[in-house]
Amino acid sequence: MVCALGIEGSANKIGVGIIRDGEVLANVRRTYVTPPGEGFLPKETAAHHKDVIHQLIKQALKESKLLPNDLDVICYTKGPGMAPPLLIGAIVARTLSLLWEKPLLGVNHCIGHIEMGRLITGALNPIVLYVSGGNTQVIAYSNKRYRIFGETIDIAVGNCLDRFARIIKLSNDPSPGYNIEQLAKSGQNYIKLPYVVKGMDVSFSGILSHIEDLADPSKRRNKRKKGVITAEESEYTKEDLCYSLQETIFAMLVEITERAMAHCESNEVLIVGGVGCNERLQEMMRIMCEERGGKLFAIDERYCIDNGLMIAHAGAEMFHSGTRMPFEESSVTQRYRTDEVLVTWRDD
Structure with a gap:
């Protein structure tokens, strides 16, 4: 039995989770929310995490009804992610490791998402679609690695949605992608957008540029005059744009x-991943799976959106399988690919 505390802070969410032998004991989280039309910058995001992380740790321990001595290992997100926010989590994790005299483990953020999904859904050996603000990958496990079969060649799908939300001035509360999803439900007219699949890889930057022009009235008028867009394309709503963007990507x-x-x-x-909460994406994927005689596994926002519990669970799996990390290697990295991690905890 392994009891682990995990800290996740790779982007605008800071979370602390505690898990014991697969049992969820605590999963608390805060989100750094910026005004509509603005993204989150690394420095300000790190300052937010610094302000709330100690309170989250106390809250997690209170909810789990545990004391520091009950923990076996302290885990934190090593990467990928934004450097300043990652450092806040790493520094606090190192401090707790020394203060409580507990082993320390750095966890790959992507692996955390995958193992959390497998735990909650009971999926055995699925094809994994990992979709978030910073990552878009199609993954399958083979021979002690999570192999990447396809991925974005430019920006992530979540980043595409977030940036479009800023263009049309949607609120960032609770998240840009969620607010796009709600508007898309009222969309009536599908607007044809670029569809960019290259083998097993996808590209979103061109789609974003195209729909950005359609969303800007001045650019739309200029394109209408030049004959780049039709009269029909010059008349639509934000709801239509959100609907069309979701359907395409x-x-x-x-x-x-x-x-x-x-x-x-x-x-x-x-x-x-965070985008995995989108009900329309789940619906489209479920239809495809059923047509193939397969099954879709999806999780809700408690476990789909970045959280400390996924880091705790992945770290506990690593620790139980014998993985150890020297304290001097407790660094962070903005680039840490899913297939770099040796999966010591799986034998299938």
């Missing part, structure tokens, strides 16, 4: 996920 993700299923002869799909 989610169709791209479903396509490359289905191709990975066929290649790996898998009948399971697991969606993880």
